[in-house]
Amino acid sequence: MEVRGLPHGSRPLRTGGLADSVHETADRDPSLVQLSRRRPERPDVWEPVTAGEFRDQVTAVARGLLANGVRFGDRVALMSRTRYEWAVLAYALWHVGAEVVPVYPTSSTEQVRWILEDARVCAVVVEHEHHAMTVAAGGGTATTLKALWQLDADCLSVLAEDGLGVPDEEVHRHRAVVQPQQVAVVCYTSGTTGTPKGCLVTHANLAAETGTLLDGWGVLVAEPGAAPSILTFLPVAHVYGLMVVVCCLRGGIRLGLQPDIAPRQLLPALASFRPTFVFAVPYVFEKIFHTARRAAEEAGRGHVFDKAADVAMRHAEAEERVSRGSGRGPSPALRARHAVYDRLVYRRLRAVLGGQVRNAVSGASTLRRELGLFYAGAGITVYDGYGLTETSGAVTAQPPGAVRFGTVGRPMPGSEIRVAHDGEVWIRGETVFAGYLNNREATDAVLRDGWFATGDLGLLDDAGYLVITGRKKDVIITSGGKSVSPTALEDQLRHHPLISQCLVVGDDRPYVAALITLDPEALDHWRRLRGKRAGSSVETAGDEDLRAQIQRAVSRANAHVSRAESIRAFRILPGEFTAESGLVTPSLKLRRQEIARVHAADIEAMYPRREDDLLPGTGRRRGRGR
Structure with missing residues (x-):
């Protein structure tokens, strides 16, 4: 398509x-x-x-x-x-x-x-x-x-x-x-899978990108009169x-x-x-949400916040159905409850962003549908988009007034999207870069007859909205032959307020497992609410209550996938992955290979070596598909 x-x-x-x-x-x-x-x-x-x-x-x-x-x-x-x-x-x-x-x-x-x-x-x-x-x-x-x-x-x-x-x-x-076709920026990729490559981005590329945004989405930057x-x-x-x-x-x-x-x-x-508009990444929206919820809990109003969040999401879902032409919008009772929580909760949340923001953009990775619905219900519509360094920024975005949360929108003016037979997303348009500096082989591998092969996996829904499902190079193939895209599991796990990051592993292993890091502020908050003394991050591994909490999060994530794809073991790490340690990129993407190298012992510990796991005479683990 x-x-x-x-x-x-x-x-x-x-x-x-x-x-x-x-x-x-x-x-x-x-x-x-x-x-x-x-x-x-x-x-x-x-x-x-x-x-x-x-x-x-x-x-x-x-x-x-x-x-x-x-x-x-x-x-x-x-x-x-x-x-x-x-x-x-x-x-x-x-x-x-x-x-x-x-x-x-x-x-x-x-x-x-x-x-x-x-x-x-x-x-x-x-x-x-x-x-x-x-x-x-x-x-x-x-x-x-x-x-x-x-x-x-x-x-x-x-x-x-x-x-x-x-x-x-x-x-x-x-x-x-x-001239427009002259290179303006040599923008290096983050190098998540190898040596960074210098993308040749021209004056025309950036002009096409920003001109399209200003023409199509400029009306969202400020309320009338501001x-x-x-x-x-x-x-x-x-x-x-x-x-x-x-x-x-x-x-x-x-x-x-x-x-x-x-x-x-x-x-x-x-x-x-006090901006009128915000460009951000999902991390910022997640952080604001979790910080607001912790503040409500510490004030003894956590139940109020949770009810307000539920009303916000249901209100936004009803409005979304109207935009699709498949519903009549929020009921009078839901509108009344929404108005009450606007005074009690949503207004305070908007004040965190300065009080004037009514629209925002999220990029770099997909914003969870639930979070997009929450913000829309709270009075801030987050327009999710998708793009890469090689495309000078966004090539898809949510159309004004026609947001489908959980997707990254439709192709922006001047861009075309194609999903190849293997699920890879291909892009064509004036924002596509001129190639990689000093690397003809890499350039020829991704630029094909005017199309840029992104390396991302996705699908187009019935209305032409793009859903990103993972990265080709990140797909895990277990020893039992099961292909698993780790992105969905990782996104589900990160929905839990205690979990800041996770890396799903299992390539050539009998089952899927996960390395998990915790948010230090959320962990301190969790301990205070339960009367536990503040402990060092190293002590988290021995906290059975904490492990049970994370196990519940893992079980919820597993409910969204098949049994063969589910996480069968996990390990809580003593510290977060950081850019300073070289384990995430400056745009907060995981350096998967480097994390696997640094934490090789932790990964190995999740796969106990037992004689009955081995194929006779091979020394290789038996694929158990569990």
Whole structure:
């Protein structure tokens, strides 16, 4: 089955590059507040940056880059968290026709070395001294590397001063040569299954992606009469976060950049910035939900929250049936209960996001249907979407007013989706990348007659909505020959408030098992409610009450799959998988092979070696299909 998106929107990039929009916006309305930034001494105050001020600062930094030898077609790495200066530098580089190479700030020395060598960058911008040391250890002596600047040493001012002798005309001469098909970003994949690959994303790719979003979904960014604003906390080294920055600056939407996604830093930023729209990942929506429920439990109102959640989901399901033309909507009694819980619960939840958000986007992985229904019932419709680095961001999204929760929507305008005979999702459209840097073999393996083979498994429902069911490389084949997609089981397990992460294993094993990590805050909360003393994470393994709680979660997950696919053993690990340990990507995806390597002993312990498990004369385990 193949589904084609709607025709293209009205913002294609016919000539020039992304930097042109900075001048177009400033020429049209120089006083428009284009961004907001914070000073370190007043993190609760957001200072406005007008379109005219942003244009002038970007131009000044671009002059400094030219003065330091950065030229058309050069590649410059930006190793930083999500912050205002990153946006200035990216647009300054695009002004002179250079290519941005984003580097995750949590990257290891080996990862940095690979990217610097593979992309042959001529300069690097880092956030602080620790990053500078990582670059030096990872390739700072490379012959192609000519300069290193540091954000915390106020390198923007240094570059602006260096460029005082360069006329603006020189910057504009470089900008005038940029064409849509030129590479704007060499965006490296997260490397979940091997060495990261550099995706060549063009100016036209990002313009098509952001133009489509602005044309088709721009009406959702703010309520009528409100000034649109977005606070992005997504990593700008990921194509999702990069796309949000470009979308705001092309669309005249006030943009704030928040460097830390941890709740203690993120929630105060949301409260002070008060965005009208949020781009996030399922982790954020899950974290807000579980935090709100824990707060209700500690106040002795957990039962109220649970009833409110049930009403929200039933209310949203009834509204969903109306949008499908198969129902009459919520009953009068359900509407009345919903109105009561809006005052008691939902309004407080909306306040966590600043109080103005009524619509949001979730990406990077599928948002659980139940969670999507809950937020919709609480007054925030979350539009789930699907895309990859290779597609410059989203290629499917929930249509406004026609959300089907649990799916990732329909093809966006200009995109086409095809599900191959083996269930793999294929994509065609203007947002599909130009190929992998220095890797013709990998490029030819995924680009086939204009189609991009994603490696993801999915299906299209009767209305053309895409449902992602897993990843081809993640499919487990047990020793009994049963094929198991671990994603569904892992998603079900993570629904439990105590469980933060899980990895389902079982390849060439007699049955399926799981490694499970616990949310430290949720665990402390669970212990307090039961009068247990706070213990170290190591002590969790001996807590029989806790193990029984997790066993119930496993049993619930098993109820959604066949017996042969069910989890027969699990192990609670003493700590979470983190990006710092190299076990998850910066976008929070599991590095499955690395986790399996690091926790090989834990996995082996879930498969006791017994003589009756072995096939006679082979030393191999007998497939028991249990």
